[in-house]
Amino acid sequence: MADALGWWGVPLGILAGTLRGSAPFLFVSLGECLTEKSGKINLGLEGTLLTGAMTAYAVSSLLQDKVGSALSPWLGVLAAGCAGMLLGLLHAWLSQQPKVNDIAVGIAMIIFGSGIAFFFGKPFIQPKAPQLPTIDLGAWSSSPAVQSALKISPLFLLGVAIAPLMFWFFKSTRWGLFIRAVGDSPDAALAMGVSITKVRMLCIVAGSFLAGIGGACLSLYYPGLWSESVSSGQGLMAVALVIFARWNPIQCLWASLFFGGAQAVGPALQSVGIDQGRYLFNAAPYVLTLLIMIITCSPKKTLSGAPGALGTIN
Amino acid sequence: MTEVADSLTQNSMVDVHSLVTPPDLEIVNMTKRFGSFTALENVSMRLKPGTFHALLGENGAGKSTLVKCIMGFYTPTSGEVLVNGQVRQIDSPKDAHRYGIGMVYQHFTSVPAMTVAENLVLSRFDSTNVINWKKEYEELSAFMASAPFQVPLDVPIAQLAAGQKQKLEILKQLYLKSKILILDEPTSVLTPGEADEVLGLIREQVTDGKLSVLMISHKFREVTAFVDEITVLRKGKFAGNGKVKDLSISEMAEMMMGEKREPQPVEKFAHGESMPVLQLKDIRANKDNGLEAVCGVNLTVNSGEIVGIAGISGNGQRELVEVLAGQRPATAGQVLVNGEVYSATRKEMFKHRVFVLPEEPLRNACVAHMSVAENLALRTFDRPPQAKGILLIFKAIREMAQSLIGTFKIKTPSPDTPVGNLSGGNVQRTVLARELSADHIKLLIAANPCFGLDFAMVDYIHSQIVEARNRGVAVLLVSEDLDELLKLSDRIIVISGGHFAYESPIDQADFVAIGQSMAGH
Numbered sequence: 001m002a003d004a005l006g007w008w009g010v011p012l013g014i015l016a017g018t019l020r021g022s023a024p025f026l027f028v029s030l031g032e033c034l035t036e037k038s039g040k041i042n043l044g045l046e047g048t049l050l051t052g053a054m055t056a057y058a059v060s061s062l063l064q065d066k067v068g069s070a071l072s073p074w075l076g077v078l079a080a081g082c083a084g085m086l087l088g089l090l091h092a093w094l095s096q097q098p099k100v101n102d103i104a105v106g107i108a109m110i111i112f113g114s115g116i117a118f119f120f121g122k123p124f125i126q127p128k129a130p131q132l133p134t135i136d137l138g139a140w141s142s143s144p145a146v147q148s149a150l151k152i153s154p155l156f157l158l159g160v161a162i163a164p165l166m167f168w169f170f171k172s173t174r175w176g177l178f179i180r181a182v183g184d185s186p187d188a189a190l191a192m193g194v195s196i197t198k199v200r201m202l203c204i205v206a207g208s209f210l211a212g213i214g215g216a217c218l219s220l221y222y223p224g225l226w227s228e229s230v231s232s233g234q235g236l237m238a239v240a241l242v243i244f245a246r247w248n249p250i251q252c253l254w255a256s257l258f259f260g261g262a263q264a265v266g267p268a269l270q271s272v273g274i275d276q277g278r279y280l281f282n283a284a285p286y287v288l289t290l291l292i293m294i295i296t297c298s299p300k301k302t303l304s305g306a307p308g309a310l311g312t313i314n
Numbered sequence: 315m316t317e318v319a320d321s322l323t324q325n326s327m328v329d330v331h332s333l334v335t336p337p338d339l340e341i342v343n344m345t346k347r348f349g350s351f352t353a354l355e356n357v358s359m360r361l362k363p364g365t366f367h368a369l370l371g372e373n374g375a376g377k378s379t380l381v382k383c384i385m386g387f388y389t390p391t392s393g394e395v396l397v398n399g400q401v402r403q404i405d406s407p408k409d410a411h412r413y414g415i416g417m418v419y420q421h422f423t424s425v426p427a428m429t430v431a432e433n434l435v436l437s438r439f440d441s442t443n444v445i446n447w448k449k450e451y452e453e454l455s456a457f458m459a460s461a462p463f464q465v466p467l468d469v470p471i472a473q474l475a476a477g478q479k480q481k482l483e484i485l486k487q488l489y490l491k492s493k494i495l496i497l498d499e500p501t502s503v504l505t506p507g508e509a510d511e512v513l514g515l516i517r518e519q520v521t522d523g524k525l526s527v528l529m530i531s532h533k534f535r536e537v538t539a540f541v542d543e544i545t546v547l548r549k550g551k552f553a554g555n556g557k558v559k560d561l562s563i564s565e566m567a568e569m570m571m572g573e574k575r576e577p578q579p580v581e582k583f584a585h586g587e588s589m590p591v592l593q594l595k596d597i598r599a600n601k602d603n604g605l606e607a608v609c610g611v612n613l614t615v616n617s618g619e620i621v622g623i624a625g626i627s628g629n630g631q632r633e634l635v636e637v638l639a640g641q642r643p644a645t646a647g648q649v650l651v652n653g654e655v656y657s658a659t660r661k662e663m664f665k666h667r668v669f670v671l672p673e674e675p676l677r678n679a680c681v682a683h684m685s686v687a688e689n690l691a692l693r694t695f696d697r698p699p700q701a702k703g704i705l706l707i708f709k710a711i712r713e714m715a716q717s718l719i720g721t722f723k724i725k726t727p728s729p730d731t732p733v734g735n736l737s738g739g740n741v742q743r744t745v746l747a748r749e750l751s752a753d754h755i756k757l758l759i760a761a762n763p764c765f766g767l768d769f770a771m772v773d774y775i776h777s778q779i780v781e782a783r784n785r786g787v788a789v790l791l792v793s794e795d796l797d798e799l800l801k802l803s804d805r806i807i808v809i810s811g812g813h814f815a816y817e818s819p820i821d822q823a824d825f826v827a828i829g830q831s832m833a834g835h
Contacts, residue, residue, distance in 0.1 A: 172445045177428070177436045184427045191387070191423040192437060193408035308426060 009145065009272045016149030017264020018257055019156065020222040024049065024231070025256035026159040027214030028238035029245065030166060031084075031207035033252050036242055037170065038203035039183035039196075039309035040095055043106025045211040046235030047113015048087045050228075052080035052215020054121035057226035060219075061129035069130035077132070077155065077216040084212020085205050087113055092204040096197055103311075110236075117228075124226050132220045153221040155213065159253075162210070166249035179203055183307035211235065237285070244289065247306065262288050336363045336493035336526040337398045337414055339384075344393030346379050351727075353379040354390075357552050359545045361494065364523040366516075368537045368558075369530045370570055371547035372770060377530045378737075380547065381496045385410045385417050411439045416492025418483040418500055426472040430465050430482060437486045461485055462515035472602070475628025477508055477794070484512065497529040501536060507829065508626070513540045534563045546570055582804075583784045588616040590653075591757050591788035592638075597647035599633045607633035609812035610647065613790075615757070620779065620789040622803030622820075624796055626832055630812035631792045632673070635761040638790070639670045641678070651757060667756035669693075669749040671763045679745045682734030686726050687715035689733045690748050722747035739767050742775075750778055758782055761792040776802060796828070808832050 028045050035042045042048075060076035067075065091109050095102040135157070138150030170176040181189040182199045189196055214235075219226045241259060245251035266281035339361040346354040354376040361367050369377045383390040386404035394401050397413045404410050407417070424433045431454050435445060451467070458464050465474070465482045474482065480500060487495050495516070501509035517540045519525040531537055537544065538558060545555040546569040554569040592615040599608040607630040615621045625631050636642035638649065640658025649656045651666040662668070672678035680689050691711045694700050700710045715729040724743045726736055733744055742763070749758070760779065764772040779802060783789050793799050799806055806823050808816035808831040816831035818824065 172447060174436075174443045174445065177432060177445075180428060181425045181436060185423075185425045188423040188425045191407055191417075191419060193386075193406040193411075193439070 007272060010268050012145060012149050013268025013271050014261050014264045017268060018261035019150070019152055020260070021263050022256045022260025023153060023156040023159055023217040023221065024214040024234050025238045025241060025259050026156070026163070026253060027217065028211045028235050029241045029252040029256055030159065030162055030249055031210035031214070032239050032242045033207075033245070033247055033249055034166065034179075034210070035204050035207035036247060036310060037183045037307055038179050038200045039186065039307050039312070040092075040200050040204055041102045041106060041239075041310065042088070042091055042095075042109070042204055042207060043103060043236070043239055044087065044091050044109025044113055045208065045239060046231065046233065047110040047115075047117070048084045048208050048211040049113075049215045049218070049231050049235035049238075050117040051087060051113045052084050052212030053219040053230050054117040054124065054215070054226055055083040055212070056080035056216035057129045057219035058120065058124045060131075061124055061127050064130045070133075073130050073132045073220045076129070076220055077213055080212040080216035081209040082212070084208040084210070084215070087116075087212075088205040088208025089201075091208070092201040095204070096200060114228075121226055121228070125228075129220070129226070131224050132216075134221070153217065155217050155221060159256075163249045163253035170249070180307070183309055186309050214238075237289075240289065243306075244292065258288075259285050335523055338363050338396075339415070339494055339526065339528075340396040340399075341380070341384065342394045342396065344380060344383055344395075345391045346376075346383055346388055347391045353550055354383070354547075355550050357393075357547065357550075359552070359555065361526050361528050362543075363526055364520060365542045366520045366527045366540055367529070368541040368544045369528060369547065370537070370544055370566060371553070372570055375547040375570075376550040377547055378498060379550075381417060381498060381528065381530065384415065384496065408439050411490065411492070414491075414493035415496065416487035416490050416494070417496040417498070418480075418487060419498055422471075422479045422483060424471040424479065424482060424486075427470060429468050429470050430474075431467040433471060433482070434467075434486060434489055437490060439490070457489055458485075461488060463512065475626070477627045481508075481512065484516070493524075494526045494528065497527060499530050501531075501533065509536065510539075516540075534566065537566070538563065581784075582780060588618050590614045591617050591651065592790060593648075593650040593653075595648040595650065597634070597637060597649065598645045599630075599637045599642055600645055601633060606645075607812055608637070608644075611809075611812075611814050613807070613814070615788045615790050617756070617788045618783060618786045619804045620783050620791055620802050622799035622806045623790070623792040623809050624799050624806060624828060624832060625792075625794070625809035627794050629809050631761070631809050634809070635670075635672060635759060635792055638759050639672055639678070641672075664697075667752070667754050669752065669755050669758050671745060671749055671758070671760040673762040673765060675745040676734060676738075676741045679749075680733045680741060683732050685730045686719065686724065686733050686736070686744055687712050687729035689744055690715045690718050690729075693748055693752065718747040718751055721751070739771055742767060742771070746775065746778065750782065755782060755785075755787050758787050758789045759792075760789065762794060763791075764793075764795065764798060772798075 028049055032042060032045055056073070056076035056079060059079040060073040063072040063075055087109065091105060094100060095105040132153055132155065134151040134153055136147065136151055138147035141147055170180060178189065178194050179199055181192065182194060182196050186196050189199070215231070218230050223230065237259065238256070241255045242252060245255040262285035265284045266278060269281055270278060341360075342358050344354055344357045345352070357376070357380055369380065371377045379388065382388045383393070384395055384404065386406045386409050389405070395404055396402065402413055404413070410416070425436070428436070431451065434454060435450055454467055458467065463481050463485065465478050465485060471479065471482070484497070484500065501513065513536060516525065516527060520527055529541065541558050543555065543557050544561070544566060546553040546566070548570060592613070594611055594613040596610045596612060597608055598606060598610050601607040609630070611634070613621070623631055623634075633642055637644045638658070651662070651668060654666070656662055656666065656668070670679070676682055681692070688711070691700055691714065694714070695706060695711060700707055700714065712729055718724070719726060719729060722743050724736070724747060725740050733741060736744065746763075758779070763775050763779070767775070776798070779789060779791065791799065791802060800820065800823070803820050805817070805819050806828065807814050808828055810831055816828060
């Protein structure tokens, strides 16, 4: 494959990796963006991601005989979202108790979510679960490399559609404005008669639903298996990515694509036979993130777009 | 879609808001307890339709509690609110709005990161879920054009000056078509001219019978000029009421304080030797948005002198004070204190004895979640007797706090209460206690030190500042209250658009020229 394409394999590999690998980033970062806009941080989305991946895989695997292997992965996606919502509900309840710090709760939720996933996921490491269908945009090409690169998950397209939708939601709907008000100035929201607890609860639960779906992308699309190391910290990176995207859903989309692409640099170079410094290339996303953070930060300006109530205790 | 939204908007407004006359509001035997503390006890009052009513009282008298109970912000322990003679249950500001009651809170309630337009639309209690921005902008522009004062629509609130924010809060209620307006110290951030303008325009609406107003105020000048009736609270209880035309200022003050008290005139002593303490050399600084706020100012403040800086909020005084307090880097120029370059490090502050009373003390001078005792120790905790090496001596911190709480009469449940839980006046007292209790202050920088305080407290702060001056302290006083500046300053400077536009010794100050320079002419 690499021989046929030569050096063209590198950009193609990165493109393919971007399209495949950015979906979990996208869902988790959109979920976190929604949560943080309401003034709460949910670090536990890493755990939610794993639980979602496990649930989706388990449901898809268990139901394939009953509903057929066409429908069962989709039920898996739905179940992953719902599992995410349950974890979100727990986080929302815990983190809104008086004098409770949401970072601490979030770390507990990472451990809890991964624990749950590992505990219930043990029996599903071996069996094969039906995968989500893909949309083949590469059918026009005769090259099998191009064809496999352009197999796109419908979930990825869904995520791409949610990003502008969420942007519009924050800008032009009453609910969106309420969420921003709650996240930026709870006192002001209270004066408008908005229940802060309810708004945050809904945002955390909805955000966790998205993160759960992100997990389904991992186990039912790419890499398309369930193992305990399937997320490799992508949930946590996605949380950082929201800061990088300045709490803007559209920029979450670009940032997710960027991360997904950066992740593919190492494997793409490997595919053309560059093995030297493999680990260095695999670290590309982290190095790039650090670089961009350093370049864009300024001690003189406050981080624009940060919700004002973020990180304050109830 | 928009038509449906439109008819919905109108339907929800029909009940009260299309009526010409404001409703009659009556409060009967209202009591509010917070735990064991009674903030309000059996208070009754009546706001007649089409009157301008003032609620007077000292800090902590229960005025804010009373109006927050009316608005449904707090649930009263007992008591009733009657609207047009009928008992109404008001559980939230939304309910209050249904009966035509709207409030302008003491703390700004606009969302800082959103624009004026977004805040106005957000404040509306209707059921339009999707916002058509094109249409909203047309309507908002039309509303702004007809409103008594204007605020730009596209600017985020965080970039507005305090005066503009306050105007926006009042505009918000007019936009909501509220019939009863509750104002919590609405003029504390406005220049006297702006205050008269705003209150005058509201007064016109009241005279035309379109509005009733319940205003919490400390300023007798405004009460006598604009108000019909007053109700006075003292320590959470009803202390008297009456028509303004039947009462003298000293009678009103007596109701408030429980005894007669005249505002104390300040006494200044001439000072012997005067040395330059603070020197600014061509200081420049930017606003948060990167535009230049302070455009090269030069200033010298001598020992034993109060230099007053007047100006309408948003003309660079905030940034100037932040530069001096070390909160904002100057982009050019030099600050010299006692002839040495000063960059507001902790070491230099201690060496040169520089103290600051910034505006919004809770934000600029306190750590809200830390206790009163810890906040009182912020200047001294790392030195003996409060520290021994790297260890803190909590007993010393606590003892010092207890003595300061006593001397400065800070009302707090205990020294361990988070300072953010105290009322605005008591937060100010806490900062004052910390900044003024030190020995040998050399330089005091004060910005709007009396913002939102009652007049006993204002007198107290004024006397403290003048006393400091008489001891030989150099004082830079930045204020939006011109009366305060004229009363205290030895020299007055007007800042306008980041430049010093006027400077004069106080005895030669020309009131007309000051006003013109403030307005930028």
